[in-house]
Amino acid sequence: MEINDQASGERKLQCSDVSKCFQLLESILDGEMGETGKEQMKEKLAKCQPCFEHYHLEQAIREMLKTKCTKQPVPTELANSIRQMIQESK
Amino acid sequence: MSEVQRRKYSQEEKTSIFDGEFMPHIDSMYNFAFRLTFDEDDAKDLVQDTYMKAFRFINSFEQGTNAKAWLFRILKNSFINEYRKKSKQPAKVDYQEVETFYNSDDVDYQSTSDLRAESVKDMLGDEISNALNALAVDFRTVIILADLEGFTYEEMAKILDIPIGTVRSRLHRARNLLKEQLKGYAQSMGYNTDEEEEG
Numbered sequence: 001m002e003i004n005d006q007a008s009g010e011r012k013l014q015c016s017d018v019s020k021c022f023q024l025l026e027s028i029l030d031g032e033m034g035e036t037g038k039e040q041m042k043e044k045l046a047k048c049q050p051c052f053e054h055y056h057l058e059q060a061i062r063e064m065l066k067t068k069c070t071k072q073p074v075p076t077e078l079a080n081s082i083r084q085m086i087q088e089s090k
Numbered sequence: 091m092s093e094v095q096r097r098k099y100s101q102e103e104k105t106s107i108f109d110g111e112f113m114p115h116i117d118s119m120y121n122f123a124f125r126l127t128f129d130e131d132d133a134k135d136l137v138q139d140t141y142m143k144a145f146r147f148i149n150s151f152e153q154g155t156n157a158k159a160w161l162f163r164i165l166k167n168s169f170i171n172e173y174r175k176k177s178k179q180p181a182k183v184d185y186q187e188v189e190t191f192y193n194s195d196d197v198d199y200q201s202t203s204d205l206r207a208e209s210v211k212d213m214l215g216d217e218i219s220n221a222l223n224a225l226a227v228d229f230r231t232v233i234i235l236a237d238l239e240g241f242t243y244e245e246m247a248k249i250l251d252i253p254i255g256t257v258r259s260r261l262h263r264a265r266n267l268l269k270e271q272l273k274g275y276a277q278s279m280g281y282n283t284d285e286e287e288e289g
Contacts, residue, residue: 023258027243027258030243031242032258053207057207058265060207061218061265062237064218065218065222065238068218069222069238072120072121074121082113085142089145089146
C-alpha cells in the first residue's frame with residue numbers, strides 16, 4: 001500500500017504487497033473497517049490494477065456463494081418434530 | 091442439571107424466546123448443518139440436538155443478545171463433539187496440516203491471481219457449491235459464517251472460540267483455497283486462465 005508515484009488516472013500493474021493488500025481489501029469488503037475502510041478502498045481501486053481485479057473477483061464469488069449455497073431445502077417436518085420434542089421434555 | 095444460572099425465565103418467557111428468537115433461524119441452521127455433514131439425516135439430527143440443547147440451557151441465553159450466533163455456537167460444538175467422529179464423510183485434510191502448508195503468504199497470490207471475475211460469473215451449475223464442499227471443515231466453516239450468514243469477525247470469534255486475528259487470516263486462506271478450486275473448474279470450462287487477453 002505505498003503511495004503511487006505514477007500519474008493519476010492510470011493504475012499501476014504491480015502491487016508491491018499483494019498479500020497484505022488483499023487481506024485488507026477482504027476485511028473492508030467484510031465491513032470490518034467502517035467508513036474509513038471504504039474511502040481507503042476507493043483510493044486503492046483507482047490506483048492499483050491487481051487490487052481492482054481482486055475486488056471484482058471477490059465480489060463475484062460472494063455473490064455466487066449467497067445465491068447458490070444458501071437454499072438447502074429444510075425438511076418440512078423438522079420444525080414440528082423439534083417443537084414436539086420440546087413439549088415431551090417439559 | 092446443576093449448572094449455575096444467572097436468571098430464570100418463566101415457562102411463558104421460555105416459549106416466547108424459543109419461538110420468537112430461536113426458531114426463525116432454522117433455515118440457516120439446517121443449511122449450516124447440511125454443509126458440515128453432507129447428509130440430510132445427520133443434518134436433521136444435528137439441528138434437532140442443537141435446539142434441544144438451546145431449550146435446556148435457555149437460562150444461559152441473555153435475551154436481546156444475538157440468538158443466531160448463540161445457536162450457531164451450540165451447533166458447531168455439537169458437530170465437533172458428536173458428529174465429526176461418526177460422520178459418513180471420509181476425513182478431510184486436517185486444518186493444522188493445511189495451515190502449515192499455506193502459511194507462506196506469497197504462495198496463495200501466485201496461484202489465484204489468474205482466476206477472473208467473469209469466469210466465476212459464468213459458472214451456472216454447482217461449481218461454487220462443490221468448491222465450498224471440497225474445503226477442509228475449518229475453512230468451509232469460516233466461509234459459511236462470513237459469506238453465507240453474514241456474521242461479523244467478532245461474532246465468528248465467539249462462535250469458533252478463536253481470536254479475531256485468527257478469524258481474519260483463516261478466512262483469507264479459506265478464500266484462497268476456494269479460488270484454487272474454482273480455478274480448476276474455470277479451466278475445465280475452457281477458460282484460458284493464464285492469458286490476460288483472448289483472441
